Amino acid sequence: xxxxxxxxxxxxxxxxxxxxxxxxxxxxxxxxxxxxxxxxxxxxxxxxxxxxxxxxxxxxxxxxxxxxxxxxxxxxxxxxxxxxxxxxxxxxxxxxxxxxxxxxxxxxxxxxxxxxxxxxxxxxxxxxxxxxxxxxxxxxxxxxxxxxxxxxxxxxxxxxxxxxxxxxxxxxxxxxxxxxxxxxxxxxxxxxxxxxxxxxxxxxxxxxxxxxxxxxxxxxxxxxxxxxxxxxxxxxxx
Amino acid sequence: xxxxxxxxxxxxxxxxxxxxxxxxxxxxxxxxxxxxxxxxxxxxxxxxxxxxxxxxxxxxxxxxxxxxxxxxxxxxxxxxxxxxxxxxxxxxxxxxxxxxxxxxxxxxxxxxxxxxxxxxxxxxxxxxxxxxxxxxxxxxxxxxxxxxxxxxxxxxxxxxxxxxxxxxxxxxxxxxxxx
Numbered sequence: 001x002x003x004x005x006x007x008x009x010x011x012x013x014x015x016x017x018x019x020x021x022x023x024x025x026x027x028x029x030x031x032x033x034x035x036x037x038x039x040x041x042x043x044x045x046x047x048x049x050x051x052x053x054x055x056x057x058x059x060x061x062x063x064x065x066x067x068x069x070x071x072x073x074x075x076x077x078x079x080x081x082x083x084x085x086x087x088x089x090x091x092x093x094x095x096x097x098x099x100x101x102x103x104x105x106x107x108x109x110x111x112x113x114x115x116x117x118x119x120x121x122x123x124x125x126x127x128x129x130x131x132x133x134x135x136x137x138x139x140x141x142x143x144x145x146x147x148x149x150x151x152x153x154x155x156x157x158x159x160x161x162x163x164x165x166x167x168x169x170x171x172x173x174x175x176x177x178x179x180x181x182x183x184x185x186x187x188x189x190x191x192x193x194x195x196x197x198x199x200x201x202x203x204x205x206x207x208x209x210x211x212x213x214x215x216x217x218x219x220x221x222x223x224x225x226x227x228x229x230x231x232x233x234x235x236x237x238x
Numbered sequence: 239x240x241x242x243x244x245x246x247x248x249x250x251x252x253x254x255x256x257x258x259x260x261x262x263x264x265x266x267x268x269x270x271x272x273x274x275x276x277x278x279x280x281x282x283x284x285x286x287x288x289x290x291x292x293x294x295x296x297x298x299x300x301x302x303x304x305x306x307x308x309x310x311x312x313x314x315x316x317x318x319x320x321x322x323x324x325x326x327x328x329x330x331x332x333x334x335x336x337x338x339x340x341x342x343x344x345x346x347x348x349x350x351x352x353x354x355x356x357x358x359x360x361x362x363x364x365x366x367x368x369x370x371x372x373x374x375x376x377x378x379x380x381x382x383x384x385x386x387x388x389x390x391x392x393x394x395x396x397x398x399x400x401x402x403x404x405x406x407x408x409x410x411x412x413x414x415x416x417x
Contacts (some may be wrong), residue, residue, distance in 0.1 A: 008401075010405070047376070047404075055268065056275050058267045062267055062285055062288055067388040070293060
């Protein structure tokens with residue numbers, strides 16, 4: 001039988017957390033108690049085995065994927081945290097950063113390439129505001145994009161509490177997009193050519209339903225220069 | 239651990255310093271990935287957890303309380319995320335002898351050493367609450383006090399849980415022929 005106190009001493013000794021005066025006491029106890037010595041030896045064996053397991057190197061692309069997912073804005077990171085719930089990095093990646101000094105009231109999500117397998121905007125909005133999902137409705141407005149750098153469409157969905165701007169684009173070169181809404185600007189620079197070709201889909205979720213009749217401005221920039229500008233009209237859903 | 243530097247990096251991150259965040263990623267991607275890997279065994283899940291951890295760190299930098307050690311905070315997120323993954327699996331943990339998972343996970347990613355495989359198998363045979371303290375103590379090399387801060391437990395409870403975890407692990411290792 002080993003006293004509880006000395007069991008604790010043995011573990012602490014193996015962990016290097018036993019004070020010197022307790023170590024002396026433990027030594028005396030071990031001399032007189034073979035069962036305690038057995039426990040100590042077994043514990044040392046376990047620790048030796050555990051400590052002999054090498055650390056695994058992180059996957060080579062982990063760092064890049066983290067930094068890709070978290071585009072830091074030029075200023076004010078963290079002071080106005082994004083409100084996304086990133087529960088499945090397989091599909092959902094924060095893909096945007098917003099200019100400093102603005103009220104952050106929007107988040108952007110990468111939906112994936114494959115429309116069939118990926119998320120749709122109703123899933124996105126439903127997850128963000130389960131009490132008020134954007135119905136699987138038709139967009140309230142859509143603009144077509146036909147540029148040398150990008151082709152596809154941008155659609156606006158609207159519910160009582162949010163607007164979702166969906167980008168469905170085949171992008172030929174890296175683009176920056178500026179979305180102007182409610183006197184604010186949201187920028188994101190995550191648009192680029194898809195590795196396997198085809199369209200890329202992103203959703204920008206804007207807080208609030210917006211005022212009917214107002215507009216959401218969309219600017220496309222390449223190399224810092226504006227290449228296209230258009231507007232989505234915030235109308236009530238049919 | 240360089241606690242002051244971590245705090246400074248967090249401050250700089252809050253000020254919009256991208257490089258400061260990159261430094262935090264460089265500093266913690268390996269321990270975070272290893273913690274998740276030891277909790278989950280599956281390297282793909284561990285990778286996803288690691289990414290989620292840093293996204294959450296980024297999102298909640300404003301909420302971070304500097305009176306706590308940064309590494310305690312990030313390791314706590316890592317363990318919580320790992321346990322979330324375990325919960326989502328909706329099945330019992332793999333038991334000893336789950337060769338398929340061993341081949342995909344431990345041997346490929348942790349290394350081909352048999353000891354590593356057996357240790358991982360033994361780890362997976364004990365409950366996550368015990369696995370957590372083993373991971374924090376032996377793979378992240380935290381003190382009792384640090385473990386208490388990560389898990390939000392008093393030091394006495396940490397010790398008790400660690401002692402039990404080691405006993406269970408010893409039995410599992412003996413059963414697997416490692417000891």
